[in-house]
Amino acid sequence: MILAIDNGSSSVRAGLFDGDGRPVGEVVKLKRTFQKGADGESELNPTAAIVQTRNAVDRVLSAHPGIFVRFVSFCAFWHSLCGLDSNNEPTTPILGWADTRAREYSTMLKQKFDEIQVHERTGAHFHSSFWPAKMLWIREERPDIWKRTARWLSFSDSCQLKLFGDARTSVSMASATGIFDQARCTWDEELLRFIGIDESLMPEIVTREGVIRPSREAIARWPQLANARILPAIGDGAADTLGAGCTKLGEAVLMIGTSASMRMMYEGEPPQHLPDGLWSYRLDERRIVIGGALSDGGNLITLLRRKYGINGDINRELAHRKRDESLRVEPFFFGERCTGYREDAKGEILGFDDRHDGIDVILVAMHAIADRLADIAERLERFAPVESIKASGGTLREYPVWREIIEAKLRKTITPSNTRESSLRGTVLLALERLGKMEL
Numbered sequence: 001m002i003l004a005i006d007n008g009s010s011s012v013r014a015g016l017f018d019g020d021g022r023p024v025g026e027v028v029k030l031k032r033t034f035q036k037g038a039d040g041e042s043e044l045n046p047t048a049a050i051v052q053t054r055n056a057v058d059r060v061l062s063a064h065p066g067i068f069v070r071f072v073s074f075c076a077f078w079h080s081l082c083g084l085d086s087n088n089e090p091t092t093p094i095l096g097w098a099d100t101r102a103r104e105y106s107t108m109l110k111q112k113f114d115e116i117q118v119h120e121r122t123g124a125h126f127h128s129s130f131w132p133a134k135m136l137w138i139r140e141e142r143p144d145i146w147k148r149t150a151r152w153l154s155f156s157d158s159c160q161l162k163l164f165g166d167a168r169t170s171v172s173m174a175s176a177t178g179i180f181d182q183a184r185c186t187w188d189e190e191l192l193r194f195i196g197i198d199e200s201l202m203p204e205i206v207t208r209e210g211v212i213r214p215s216r217e218a219i220a221r222w223p224q225l226a227n228a229r230i231l232p233a234i235g236d237g238a239a240d241t242l243g244a245g246c247t248k249l250g251e252a253v254l255m256i257g258t259s260a261s262m263r264m265m266y267e268g269e270p271p272q273h274l275p276d277g278l279w280s281y282r283l284d285e286r287r288i289v290i291g292g293a294l295s296d297g298g299n300l301i302t303l304l305r306r307k308y309g310i311n312g313d314i315n316r317e318l319a320h321r322k323r324d325e326s327l328r329v330e331p332f333f334f335g336e337r338c339t340g341y342r343e344d345a346k347g348e349i350l351g352f353d354d355r356h357d358g359i360d361v362i363l364v365a366m367h368a369i370a371d372r373l374a375d376i377a378e379r380l381e382r383f384a385p386v387e388s389i390k391a392s393g394g395t396l397r398e399y400p401v402w403r404e405i406i407e408a409k410l411r412k413t414i415t416p417s418n419t420r421e422s423s424l425r426g427t428v429l430l431a432l433e434r435l436g437k438m439e440l
Contacts, residue, residue, distance in 0.1 A: 007076035014056040040100035043093035073427035074233035076156035078176035083149035102128040102137035103343035123280030130178025156233035165215025169203035172234035175282035182270040238283040239426030250387035257393035263291025275379040277339030292338030292376035296331040298395030308358025329365040374409040
C-alpha cells in the first residue's frame with residue numbers, strides 16, 4: 001500500500017492506494033483556513049496544522065488496521081516558511097505565500113542585486129512570497145524571533161519532523177523558496193550571505209533516492225508504517241502537474257483552486273534564459289517545472305460570493321450574462337505574483353453602479369483572471385510551444401463557464417481532467433516510480 005498525503009493550503013487530504021495506484025477506501029479531507037490580517041498577514045498555526053495532518057493519517061490507517069504501508073508519499077504547498085527553536089518548538093507561525101508583510105524587503109533586494117541574474121539562478125523573482133524577503137523582515141522587525149530560531153523550514157519539513165522524526169527537505173520543496181540554486185541543487189550562497197544566515201540553519205536537502213524512515217514514536221502510533229519508506233514532500237504544483245499527466249514540454253496544466261496557475265514539466269536542465277515574469281522550480285534533480293502562479297483564483301470568487309451574499313449554483317446565471325465592459329475588476333485582492341510581482345498591487349472593483357449585482361462582478365473577475373492566465377501562457381510560449389492544456393483544480397470543475405472564458409482568451413481547447421485529486425495522484429505516481437512499477 002501507498003499512503004498519500006496532500007498538505008494543501010485549504011485542506012489536508014490523505015488516502016491509501018494499492019500497487020497499481022488504485023484508491024483503497026475513501027480519501028480523508030480536513031479543511032483548514034489561513035488567518036488573514038489587515039497588513040498582509042497570512043498565517044497558519046503550526047501546531048494545529050500538524051495535529052490536523054496527524055488526524056488525517058489516523059483516520060485513514062484506523063479504517064484499515066490489517067494493511068502494511070510500503071511508501072508514504074507527500075506533497076505540500078510551496079513557499080511556506082516557519083522557524084523552530086533548539087527544542088524543535090515553533091518560533092513563528094507558518095507564513096504562507098500570500099503573506100505580504102515582507103514586501104518592502106523585496107524592494108531592498110532589488111536594489112542590492114541584479115534581479116535578472118538572480119531570477120535565472122534561483123528561478124524566482126524578488127517577492128514577499130519567497131524566503132529571502134521573509135527572512136530579512138523577521139531579522140529586522142522580529143529580532144527576538146530571529147535569535148531564538150535554530151532552524152528554518154518549510155511547513156512540510158516541520159510536519160515530517162513532528163510526525164516521522166526527520167526534517168530533511170526535498171529538492172522540490174527547496175527549489176521554490178527563492179533561495180535555491182536551480183542548476184547546482186544547493187542553497188544559494190550569495191543570498192545566504194546577504195541575509196546573514198548560516199547554511200547549518202537551513203534544511204538538509206535529501207537527494208531523489210533518499211528516504212525517511214519513521215521514528216519509533218511514529219511506528220508506535222501507526223504500526224502499519226513499521227517497514228515504510230517516506231518520500232520527503234514535493235511541491236503541490238509539481239505533484240499536480242505530474243498527476244494531470246503533463247510530463248513533457250508542450251503539455252501544460254491550467255489549475256484554478258484557491259489560487260491559479262499554468263505550468264509545464266520537462267526532463268532536463270533549468271532554463272538558461274527564463275522568460276521574465278515566470279518561475280522555474282523542480283520536481284526532483286532531473287525534472288523541471290516552469291510556469292506562473294496567481295495569488296487570486298478561486299479564493300477571489302469565494303470572497304465575492306461572501307461579500308454579495310450569493311449562494312447555490314450560479315453557472316446558469318453566469319452563462320446567460322453578458323460581460324459589461326464598463327465594469328472592471330483588478331484581481332489583486334490577495335496580492336500579485338506572476339507576472340509583474342508588484343508588491344503594491346491592490347484589488348479593486350471599478351465602474352460598479354446600480355445596474356450591477358454580484359453576478360456581474362464575479363463574471364468580470366473571471367475574465368480578469370483569465371486575462372492574467374493568458375499573459376502567463378504567452379510567456380510560456382516564448383520557452384516552448386503550448387500544444388495541449390489540461391484543466392485541474394476544484395474551482396475550475398465547479399465553474400465550467402470559467403473554463404470556456406479562459407479557452408476564448410487562450411484560443412485553445414482545455415481538456416477537463418478525469419482526476420479529481422491530481423496532486424494526491426501525483427504523489428502516488430511518484431511512489432510507483434520508486435517502486436519500479438512505472439516510468440514517468
